[in-house]
Amino acid sequence: MKPITLLVGSTLGAAEDLAEEIAEILQANSYHPVIHTSPQVDHILIKPSPLLLLICSTHGAGDLPENIQPFYNDLLKQAPDLSAVSYLAIGLGDTSYEDFCQAIVTLDLQLNKLGAKRLADPLKIDVSRADPPEVIAKTWLDRWLAQQ
Numbered sequence: 584m585k586p587i588t589l590l591v592g593s594t595l596g597a598a599e600d601l602a603e604e605i606a607e608i609l610q611a612n613s614y615h616p617v618i619h620t621s622p623q624v625d626h627i628l629i630k631p632s633p634l635l636l637l638i639c640s641t642h643g644a645g646d647l648p649e650n651i652q653p654f655y656n657d658l659l660k661q662a663p664d665l666s667a668v669s670y671l672a673i674g675l676g677d678t679s680y681e682d683f684c685q686a687i688v689t690l691d692l693q694l695n696k697l698g699a700k701r702l703a704d705p706l707k708i709d710v711s712r713a714d715p716p717e718v719i720a721k722t723w724l725d726r727w728l729a730q731q
């Protein structure tokens with residue numbers, strides 16, 4: 584089983600629910616997912632570096648959910664070397680807001696800046712669409728899994 588760390592940013596629970604659905608898909612594909620709903624920089628600095636999957640909604644006006652803000656603040660403050668980290672990123676947002684999925688953009692940029700390797704373009708899910716987030720995420724993840 585390949586280890587994968589899921590870091591979740593969520594205010595109302597949708598991103599958390601999505602993380603659980605995704606964990607099931609990963610398990611069925613020989614991954615061992617661990618979900619963190621109070622993400623910390625230490626979760627991504629363990630050795631050997633696990634694959635990382637960020638799942639984060641956007642709140643306020645393009646803001647990070649409160650539960651993942653300390654993680655982001657610590658990335659800025661500590662500026663750890665993340666060159667051993669590879670990651671995927673999924674954002675949840677709503678296109679009726681001006682800053683659609685800004686939180687995952689913010690996190691993606693910072694991880695990349697610290698040397699982490701982006702394995703695919705971040706998926707931005709519009710929750711105002713008819714398709715449920717887990718269906719959109721599964722299609723995207725299946726495509727990535729098929730390339731491994």
Ligand SMILES: Cc1cc2nc3c(=O)[nH]c(=O)nc-3n(C[C@H](O)[C@H](O)[C@H](O)COP(=O)(O)O)c2cc1C
Pocket residue numbers: 592593594595596597598599640641642643644645646648675676677678680681682683684685710
């Ligand atoms: C008060 C509030 C502010 C929001 N602001 C944004 C925003 O700036 N950009 C965006 O893309 N989505 C925004 N959303 C939509 C949420 O990201 C979306 O509803 C998401 O599914 C919530 O996920 P969560 O339950 O994990 O927090 C906002 C939602 C609320 C309730």
